[in-house]
Amino acid sequence: MQLTQDKKQRGRPAKSGRDTTQTKAALITSGVEHFTQFGFASSGLDPILKKVGVPKGSFYYYFANKEVFGLAVIAHYDNYFAQKLDRHLCNTELTTEQRLMSFVGDAKAGIEKYSFNRGCLVGNLEQEIAMLPDSHREKIVEVMQGWQRKIAVYLKTICPGAKQEECDLLAEFFWIGWEGAVSRCKLVRTTQPIDLFINQFMKLIQK
Amino acid sequence: MQLTQDKKQRGRPAKSGRDTTQTKAALITSGVEHFTQFGFASSGLDPILKKVGVPKGSFYYYFANKEVFGLAVIAHYDNYFAQKLDRHLCNTELTTEQRLMSFVGDAKAGIEKYSFNRGCLVGNLEQEIAMLPDSHREKIVEVMQGWQRKIAVYLKTICPGAKQEECDLLAEFFWIGWEGAVSRCKLVRTTQPIDLFINQFMKLIQK
Numbered sequence A, B: 001m002q003l004t005q006d007k008k009q010r011g012r013p014a015k016s017g018r019d020t021t022q023t024k025a026a027l028i029t030s031g032v033e034h035f036t037q038f039g040f041a042s043s044g045l046d047p048i049l050k051k052v053g054v055p056k057g058s059f060y061y062y063f064a065n066k067e068v069f070g071l072a073v074i075a076h077y078d079n080y081f082a083q084k085l086d087r088h089l090c091n092t093e094l095t096t097e098q099r100l101m102s103f104v105g106d107a108k109a110g111i112e113k114y115s116f117n118r119g120c121l122v123g124n125l126e127q128e129i130a131m132l133p134d135s136h137r138e139k140i141v142e143v144m145q146g147w148q149r150k151i152a153v154y155l156k157t158i159c160p161g162a163k164q165e166e167c168d169l170l171a172e173f174f175w176i177g178w179e180g181a182v183s184r185c186k187l188v189r190t191t192q193p194i195d196l197f198i199n200q201f202m203k204l205i206q207k
Helices: A020-038 A046-052 A056-062 A066-089 A096-113 A121-127 A134-158 A164-188 A192-205 B020-038 B046-052 B056-062 B066-089 B096-113 B121-127 B134-158 B164-188 B192-205
Strands: none
Touching: A020 A046, A020 A056, A020 A066, A020 A121, A046 A056, A066 A096, A066 A121, A066 A134, A096 A134, A096 A164, A096 A192, A121 A134, A121 A164, A121 B121, A121 B164, A134 A164, A134 B164, A164 A192, A164 B121, A164 B134, A164 B164, A164 B192, A192 B164, A192 B192, B020 B046, B020 B056, B020 B066, B020 B121, B046 B056, B066 B096, B066 B121, B066 B134, B096 B134, B096 B164, B096 B192, B121 B134, B121 B164, B134 B164, B164 B192
């Protein structure tokens, strides 16, 4: 199925002080917040629209449907998260060894900031993937591969002697465990599961 | 909040060939199947009742409300899963080393059997914990601790020289990574993430 946000727009833009680009961006931000906490499948659009004061009729001026909106939300989250990863993993003010822990500290602070109610959008959607459109599955696989490449490059930097294949597998293992740890943090309402995971992961890469 | 299934029963039992114990068991089984695939928060009771031919009015003869029903479903799943773990981890026909891999093989077959649409009920509920009642959170923590104790005992058996605290931490790490791996299997529709996770976990315990 070909999805596009550029098809003839239904509805009309919301009457507010914002221009259409700002309103579209506000809708996406509201979507990230809502889906990160409540998931996609069970979420109606109403609370997302209400938060930014956009009536339902106007929503279709910006997005063809909820599926297309979901793809835009995933892409936005990916952009935000990939930038966060780069900021830490490429931070030349830190030693190479410190950079991963710097990302971990940032992520833990984010989880605490939202009182353990928000996890990782991608982890949430992965869990409910059986209920999501195929386009979301394809997009999430692509996003995860991008994050894995960043960790693989980092691992190759700290272990230059390691085989590329080994770095790729460890990077995949990192995100599998990471999503499990973030989910566990929401359950026990502490960030101890992330500490436990990262400590064991560091032992593995020091092998 | 004190929850009990023994409060005065509303509704009346369904008219079917089953007795009330069988109907209650059938409702719980239907709940496990449904929540394992779709989660708890977004699921109405209707498809669960429809599958076993119980009208909504009769549901309240068996369970005070959806929260109490959810607790019964979690307890049932825990019982089933703990027995599965024991069957493999205490299987004296296998070497100690083979037992964990025997469990892993069984779990992988289960995930494939349901075409990657069902994950782990506890993992699903953990992901959506912010939307669930406190009683579910407490129950899931308790269930997870039980599974962790079983893996910790197993690890102590294969590494008698290891400290108990180390076995406990590794057991917690096991379930964090396990839930992440099961979730990833649903995304990529293969059991390769479980293989990757378990291979790295075996490297850790051989350290």
